[in-house]
Amino acid sequence: MSNAIKALEQSPRLERKGSSELAVQRTRWLKEKLNDAVIGSLLPVLILVAWQVAGDLGLFTREFLPTPLHIAAEFRTLIASGELAQHLSISLQRAGIGFLIGGSLGLLFGFLVGFVQRLEFMLDPSFQMLRVIPHLAIAPLIILWFGFGETSKIVIIASGSFFPMYIHTFLGIRSVDQKLFDVARVLNFTKTKQIFRLVLPAALPGILLGLRLSVAISWLGLVVAELIGSQAGIGFLINFGKQTSTTELIFVGVIIFAVIGKLVDSLVRLLEKRLLSWRDSFQG
Known part of the structure; x- marks a missing residue:
């Protein structure tokens, strides 16, 4: 007791x-x-402080390189007028739709070509040839076909996001160790069980890398689409700043593209970290 x-x-x-x-x-x-x-x-x-001090000392003109305080003032003006929220929402919508279309098709064709060797011989050479064509080279052709409306912009974004997703999904599936299939046969795995219990977990690192690159290329494609011809969006703000020689406005657009791109990339990296927590990889 x-x-x-x-x-x-x-x-x-x-x-x-x-x-x-x-x-x-x-x-x-x-x-x-x-x-x-x-x-x-x-x-x-440190860079911002040195930049501000150099501008205050008159080492460069405001038209050539506005100081961080001038850029911040332009930010405040756009936020107060509501223009920034309006243009940013349009850009995010374009990038999201283009990524969903291009990334989904890339994932689908990556699976098909990865699992069916005959489709690899039929489709992969054409995809590889199209992949190396730059955005700026095909953008005028897409605009000629679809006009200056939303369709052409989404097609430009989707065409860029397709290839990273396709290539890394295809390579992820083909990089699965053949010995694992021998083990699956010994354990009498069905085809469905092999796909979901063997192939997909082994190919997941490659697929997530493709997702990360596809998101980044979608954002780059948005820049190309909006700079070529647009009446709204962050790219439109940059073009308007160029036409009116408002350097602060150009910097605002560039900073928004950089910050949003980094945030989206960080979200994908967080997803990758969660889904691949079982890996014991080198951390540096």
Whole structure:
């Protein structure tokens, strides 16, 4: 009886000890993330400070290179007028639709060509030839076919996002070790079980890499589509800044493209980290 009483008395202590260790681990993790954020932002902050000081000293004109404060003032003007939200929503919608169409087709054809060798002989040479054609080379042709409306812009974005998804899905499937199929035959796996329990997990790193590159190319395709001909969107703001010699507006557009692109890439990397948490890879 006395031993049981002692155990009951000690159990809250053990719980408190476990919770305190967990709190210490969380604090350590937050400190590490904070240190990483500080280190990562150190160089950009130094560049901005040097840029502002050089502009204030008159080392370059405002028309050639506006200071960060001038660019921030242009940001505030666009936000207050509501123009920034309007143009950004249009650009995001275009990029999203184009990526969904091109990425989905790339994933589909990557699966088909990866699993069926005959389709590889039929389709892959043509896809590889089309892949090396730059956006700027086919954009005038697409505009000639579809006009200056939304369709041509979405087609330009979709055509760019198709190929990274297709190539990395195809290569991911073909890079699955043949020995795993021998093991699957020994375990009497059905074709469906081989695909979902063997091929897809093994090809997932390649597919996620294709997803990441496809998202990036979609964003680049959006820049091309909106700079060639557009009446709305972030690319339109950049063109308008060029026509009116408003350098601050051009910088606003460039910064938005950079920030949104980095945020989307970080989201894909987070998804990749979650889905591939089982891998024990080198961290540097």
